[in-house]
Amino acid sequence: MTAHNVDDGGMTAQGKMMQEDTTAKAAEAGAKGAQTLMRALDILDQVIGGPVRAADLARTLGMSRTTTHRLAHALRSRDYLSATQDGFALGPKLLQLGALATEQADYVRLARPYMELLSERTGFCVFVGKREGDWSRHLERVTGRQRLRVSTAPGDRRPIAETGLGKALLLDDDDASLERLYRESKDGKLPAKQVATWITAMHAHQQRGMVLHESDLGDGVRSIAVPVRDAKGQVVVAISIASAAHYLTDDIIDGLAEQVRETATNVSAALGYQPR
Incomplete structure (x- = not known):
């Protein structure tokens, strides 16, 4: 053995x-x-x-x-x-x-964790919204820590050229589209100079890739909005923070803008977008 x-x-x-x-x-x-x-x-x-x-x-x-x-x-x-x-x-x-992923994309589910992190870091209300024709629809909101809060709620719909979030959804539109939508948002005839000034401001937003918005509705709201892009590079939703102007002041707006941009970049990456 x-x-x-x-x-x-x-x-x-x-x-x-x-x-x-x-x-x-x-x-x-x-x-x-x-x-x-x-x-x-x-x-x-x-x-x-x-x-x-x-x-x-x-x-x-x-x-x-x-x-x-x-x-x-x-x-x-x-x-x-x-x-x-x-x-x-x-x-x-x-x-x-790719087509199935686009159809099944749940923008709110994907964006929500990033929105919560942005709100936690900044203390501001954070919104995500999408385009519906000539309108913008707010899909979700993460409430901030300010005492005075923006009244816009999930489901609210506004003329797309009227809000910061709506303007961010328009950053790929041409001048003809921008002029039409701006005129329709004002529901009346406008001086050519006023329209030209608005379009020039939109060109500045397009160059920055973000919108710094001052409400002209008399509600004292300021907002910062950045588009979110999918794998094809198309704008599908936008992320924004909004607050009363005495909270969202000039001395902090640049730093906040970069944080909103970072959030939109992260959500875009989750949707497969890769800047070229």
């Missing part, structure tokens, strides 16, 4: 070595699998902006042409890539997933 060394747990030395070897091989296989997955994802990242030839993919990603072709054709076989005259492009599976 052959004798075997046995440890305190009852396993032979030979058995222990075999187990360690199996564990090491499994870990190595897992690492290789993760590396392969990351390389495949790198390929998908490269073709987001348009078709890319396999040779260019290999050079950009530092992979061999053989590996690049193998991974690209594997992705193509599952419809994550498609082959075009200009190289590999996004496939129907990804386009389908």
